[in-house]
Amino acid sequence: MANAPIAWQIARIASVRDETPTVRSFALELPAWRGHRAGQHLDLRLTAEDGYSVERSYSIASEPERDGQVEITVERIPGGEVSPFLHDVVVPGDQIEVRGPIGGYFVWEAALGGPLLLVAGGSGVVPLMAMVRHRARSGSSTPTRLLVSSRSFDEIIYREELERLAAPRDGLEVIHTLTRSQPDGWTGHARRIDEAMLAEVLAPLGASARAFLCGPTSLVENAANALVRLGLPPARIRTERFGPTGS
């Protein structure tokens, strides 16, 4: 456990990438990054000229193995104080205040093993993506099933990369559900995550699975309760909630 108090530092925006029409990833270069674990986040601070400042916590999307950079993925929340700034104003080369890595509760490392059940609602997939990327980069063969709930096909974050990561069939499976609209010929789930869906996704992993759930509070709450009813010990279920104001 690191004991040094975490200090604010200046990060440089190295690159910006669109993930969906409303979600963008930002790669940050940090002068003194002491390495993170998959699932941790960082705090980002914006300060106006008059001294007014706002802080937001963002999950780290990149795997710890990535050298010299950390990446965050941010959904643009209309009316938010921070995310519209990041989306509309920030360009590569800009500097931004950051502290981290932060958190130790919602963390998975390959050495922890599995099997792994990952459940995401919307941009709740971000810390789980760090875990999936870490799994791949560390050569882990932990059986892993990632269930992602998105509103529509175009709003699936990391869709192509997830396809690529699952392609080798080395134990990673990605299951999508689309809650609002589905493209023609869609054969996947087309409803909100419920107990029946979780039972189906959990079955191949069994009751010894470790579960990480991240998304809006209601989704996380309902999914966690359903998993307990399905026989998963509460101690093996880790949750991270974000609210609608997590801008």
Added chain:
Amino acid sequence: MADEPADQVAEAVLDGNALAGALASVLGVEATSIPGRCAHCGTVSMVGALRAYTRAPGAVLRCPACGQVVLRLVETDSAVYLDARGAAFLRFDR
């Protein structure tokens, strides 16, 4: 918040992970994986699993089992106040 629909209030509840940065800067250690015992009902939860109410002048962390207040954190320009009277203990492993 009293006039907001109940589901909107419920949806605004976060968890202790949301305060990880603030707690780490005050305590000097990663706090979300620290276990603490609720002084009201005795349930031991990790700080990351406490319910966080952050839409107030300070932040309030409540026990997920009984709903009573375990920790309060208030930041001002000159100081940070941590009220831990709702915790029977917080365990810092060596």
